[in-house]
Amino acid sequence: MKKRTPYLLFFSILSLFLCSCGNETDTEQLEITEKIDSSLVVVEDDISYTLPSPLQIAFIFKQAGLPYQAGLTNKPENINNYVSKYNQKLNFGVYTADLAYCVLNKQSQEAIYYLKNLGQMSEKLWMSNIFQTVNVLTRFEKNIGNEDSLATIISDMQLSMDNYLEENGVGNNGSIIFAGAWVESMYIGSKVIEKSSNEKLLGRIAEQAIILDNLLKLLRKNNADEAAEIITDLESLQKHFAKFLKEETENEEENESEVEEEVVYTFSKEELQSFGKEIEAIRKKIIN
């Protein structure tokens, strides 16, 4: 036993030494960081972005007078076309937007088809927990006809999905899912408005400039490789919103005037047509 003691001591000291070395490395890194940014200024890594829920987009469109038009949403049977995880994430978003559109327009039977689709897709994406946790389908069927309760169930599902993605370290998937939902919402909005003149809805579609801006920032930051194609497509869409984004930037840089001019979001019919064509092409790539 006496012979073993020195060895034991040696290994114990070595272990503690190795651990303490790690601390020194951390301290060194901290010092380097301090040298780089000495004042209280936010650095790119410390900026994060939020995105609204697809239900809220459907809600503000509905409030602005977006009517229900049959045949616009993605067909439930298309679910079998989505094989890659990337396509499944995008189309999970598409079906989420379709579900919100149907719920807010009292299309209960269609909403149930989409809900079942989302259940199936969540299994493919290993997210089945989000449906079990809040018992979505049972609650949904019990509350058919009660628009407010259905909206609550969908927003609970959104929270459950956000929690799941966060807990499992795959929060980045949320941006891709939202990209699908956003494209679908814009497609529905621009398609419906083609046939009717609605200034309020035109304004709501134009206001999406700020959402597209945040979505692109998130995709570039977290999904640059996986979502390269949709990033390129969405970047191309930004030209339709360029005038609003320029005004926003000018406002951010303004330092003299106390009274700010608020950006007025509006599209002309021609601008909407051009935007609508492009969004339709992007959506086609996603759902086919």
Add this chain to the structure above:
Amino acid sequence: MNTIKLFTLALVVFVTATAGRVSLQSDGDCDATGMKNQAKGLLDNDFKYDSSKITRFAYKEKEQLKEIEVPLFIGEKYRFIFNTAVPENVVISIYDKPSTAKKRKLLYTNKEELKGNKKIYVWEPQKSRKMYVNFEIPKSQNVDSRGCIIFLLGYKI
């Protein structure tokens, strides 16, 4: 055989020492899901869940600033809820422009509410447009300590 025992013992010492170090760096009291659910309860029946963001951080020997860019739709009613698990107080402020802007307007700050054990802060803007949430994390000598803040946004239907 003796050598194997000796190595096993050394390995145990190593793992124990390493685990001690790792536990010091863990998130401590940050039960993100629980905190989010608690925050969601404050939406009441008037607001629906819109989005949320978890900000985790380690204290450093210098002040830090973290920013969240929040796009809001014009004319809509929102409720901002912050649930904090922080060993040292963090100032939460909301501005109309990013921290890089030359001039910006402070819309909300929890500075006056930091006394006591308050952990949850709620704010409803009068006007909705793009906003910037800032977390000012104070400098600390205890660089192993960590914290997290849940930001949850609700909108009125």
